[in-house]
Amino acid sequence: MFGILLLINLLSPFLKNYYATIFTGNYFLDPLIGALVGSISFGIPITSFIISGELLKEGVSLLAVSAFILTWSTVGVAMLPLEISFLGKRFAIYRNLINFLFGIIIAILTILTLNLIT
Amino acid sequence: MKKENKKISKPLVFMLSVLGLYAILFVFNKYLIMEAFINTIILFFKLLPILLLVFIISVATNYYLKGDKVKKHLGHESGIKGWVYAMISGILISGPPYILYPLLGDLKKSGMKDSLLAVFLYNRNVKIPFIPVMIYYFGLAFTVIMSIYIVIFSVFNGLVIGRITKK
Numbered sequence: 001m002f003g004i005l006l007l008i009n010l011l012s013p014f015l016k017n018y019y020a021t022i023f024t025g026n027y028f029l030d031p032l033i034g035a036l037v038g039s040i041s042f043g044i045p046i047t048s049f050i051i052s053g054e055l056l057k058e059g060v061s062l063l064a065v066s067a068f069i070l071t072w073s074t075v076g077v078a079m080l081p082l083e084i085s086f087l088g089k090r091f092a093i094y095r096n097l098i099n100f101l102f103g104i105i106i107a108i109l110t111i112l113t114l115n116l117i118t
Numbered sequence: 119m120k121k122e123n124k125k126i127s128k129p130l131v132f133m134l135s136v137l138g139l140y141a142i143l144f145v146f147n148k149y150l151i152m153e154a155f156i157n158t159i160i161l162f163f164k165l166l167p168i169l170l171l172v173f174i175i176s177v178a179t180n181y182y183l184k185g186d187k188v189k190k191h192l193g194h195e196s197g198i199k200g201w202v203y204a205m206i207s208g209i210l211i212s213g214p215p216y217i218l219y220p221l222l223g224d225l226k227k228s229g230m231k232d233s234l235l236a237v238f239l240y241n242r243n244v245k246i247p248f249i250p251v252m253i254y255y256f257g258l259a260f261t262v263i264m265s266i267y268i269v270i271f272s273v274f275n276g277l278v279i280g281r282i283t284k285k
Contacts, residue, residue: 003133005161009154010140044214046248050165053255062256066264073242079215086223091232094282098275099240106267113263 004047008054025061031107034064035100038071042079048072062114066107074099168250204234205272208241218242233280240272 024030038048052065075096076083083092144151211218222235244265252261 002158002162003129003136005158005165006133006136006140006155009157009161010136010143010151045243045245046169046251049248049251049255053251054161056255062260065256070243070264070268074240076215079219082215082219086219087226087235088283091235091279091283095236095239095275095279098236098278102240102271102275106264106271109267110260110264113267114260117259117263 004050008051025063027063027108027111028104030061030063031067031104034067034107035071035075035103038068038103039075039096039100040077041068041072042076045069045073063107063111066110067103070103070106071100075103165251165254168254171247171250173247200231200234201237201273201276204237204276205241205269208238208272209244209246209269212242212245212247231280232283233276236279237272237276240275241269243268 041048048069052060052069055068056062056065077096080092080096083095087095140151140155218239222230222238226232226235249261249265
């Protein structure tokens with residue numbers, strides 16, 4: 001955990017200038033990028049919240065961060081061989097593909113609902 | 119003489135690698151590295167009470183929820199109850215994939231449907247012990263809205279996966 005915090009604070013000064021150009025608030029691109037990054041990342045879910053929270057402070061959109069959180073624990077590219085070996089190839093591949101898509105949809109719906117309420 | 123096979127844990131390797139990176143970059147820009155280190159310490163102490171809460175809730179849920187209980191309710195012909203149990207156990211059970219997949223593999227062999235497996239795995243996104251961290255960073259409204267959507271979509275997930283993997 002402390003290692004993750006160290007890495008976030010080390011990379012933030014270098015990356016924060018690029019966030020505004022990458023994450024523009026686009027309702028499709030932002031969650032797509034977030035979901036792609038979340039899918040290839042892995043670790044305990046609390047790490048994803050801390051990384052996302054800090055990225056949010058640096059200017060990454062909430063849309064991207066939401067998709068990132070959602071795909072972090074439900075899409076596991078790195079864990080796919082393990083999942084295939086225990087739960088079957090067809091199940092694992094389809095589950096990951098559907099979860100990727102759902103990650104984007106839920107991120108969009110969450111932000112739309114949040115905007116409607118607040 | 120017996121050879122001792124001591125493995126260094128992955129988190130420790132990660133931590134040492136990051137510290138190594140700090141040491142290298144310190145040579146080039148000591149002010150930037152000092153600032154990053156101080157910010158990390160500040161952030162760590164800010165998060166400490168929340169992390170403590172996460173630890174207490176995790177220990178409590180793991181103490182009361184054992185694999186056998188899950189096995190009992192998610193097996194053959196569990197019906198609608200099975201879907202509810204899959205949702206609840208997905209939310210309550212925590213653990214890394216390399217522990218959960220063998221358990222789920224066993225359940226699948228004993229007759230657990232693919233749709234219930236999918237529901238269980240999708241609800242892992244709602245983690246009660248981590249809710250304080252989520253609220254701290256994203257607010258209560260965001261946390262509640264996202265959690266509700268996850269539970270709703272876990273049902274869609276189960277329905278779609280069940281249909282696709284049906285032989």
